[in-house]
Amino acid sequence: MSGFDEYAALVRELSARQRGGERAVAAEAERRRGLQSDVDTLGTRLAAQGAYLDRLGAALGTPMASVPDAPPAGPAPGRTAAPGSGAGSVASPGHGPETGDGTVGGAAAAPRRPGVGAYPGGSVPTGDPAVELAAAGRLADEADRHGQETEALARRPVLLPTWSAPGRAVAVYAGCALIGSLLMLVALAGTPLPVSGMDLVAAVSCAGVPLMSFVAGQLVLARWGRPMLADGEAPAGRYVPLGFVICALVSPSLFCLYLALFRLLR
Incomplete structure (x- = not known):
């Protein structure tokens, strides 16, 4: 094989690798856009759910206790906080953000309640954002079900509720x-x-x-x-x-x- 043929083969291989890298980058960007869309949808749903629970609690005479503001969000997944920026959490692909004491936060960590998690037993499934979003969606479904059951009970009289x-x-x-x-x-x-x-x-x-x-x-x-x-x-x-x-x-x-x-x- 002549030197030109070897050069052409190397160029083709380099071009193939570049296209593969571009496809991987495009796939990762698409995955992140999908995750962001799911996060926005879940956030909208949780906001509506919170407003519904507030109205239900006020109607029942038991207003919902105020929830403390969530701590400032850390850097985006895959990025490290810049020195001197004040951000205290570091996120890496495949892992939830660290809370500073060696524990892993994320969807399972309750805001400002150390040691209390949203998952049974306080365990995070895998740290994968997609898995945590799915788990949060299931918890939202369960909250919706309990809210509907509570509203159904509240629409029945206290005395002899099953009677006409x-x-x-x-x-x-x-x-x-x-x-x-x-x-x-x-x-x-x-x-x-x-x-x-x-x-x-x-x-x-x-x-x-x-x-x-x-x-x-x-x-x-x-x-x-x-x-x-x-x-x-x-x-x-x-x-x-x-x-x-x-x-x-x-x-x-x-x-x-x-x-x-x-x-x-x-």
Whole structure:
């Protein structure tokens, strides 16, 4: 092979290596652009998620605790902080930024909370940015799921959440009327009753106790019969006519039953 042929072969080899290097550089740049796009998308999603959780906490009366600002970001992956720049972390390809005490930070390190990580057990999967972004996305999915479950629970009344609104109202009014009637009967136990006519005891039994039971049922439904989170001023489902009828029937009926038993057992 002549000297020119050897020179031409070396030029072709050099050209092939240069093209290969250019392709590698282009592939790395594309990978970094993809990672940056994923980071921007995740950041937007986390910002929206934080705003949603803030609104949910405020609606439930438990505002989210303020999160301290994150420490200043270190240099971009693959770069070393310039001397005197004040940046305290160094990042290298394939490894998360060091926190200064020999530990590896990154997506697993909670801001300003040493020793606390976002991953179970505080372990970083591999330090690969793509893997950490995927792990952060899964954690965001889990946070979304828990937030939706919390909102679903907050949209159900605290009292008898699985019951329908009419069934809940019937149970509350009947319970209040029954409790009021039992307290009335306990107070009447051993008290001499008139042989005939209506006196103060009968008036209280037939009017006062039903009224107090009705008011108690109204208060219970207003306090615990409505969801903690509702669209606008949703009614508490107090069913006023139904409650009045129930309370007006239960207490006088029990009083009449007690009076009949008292007459029969005399």
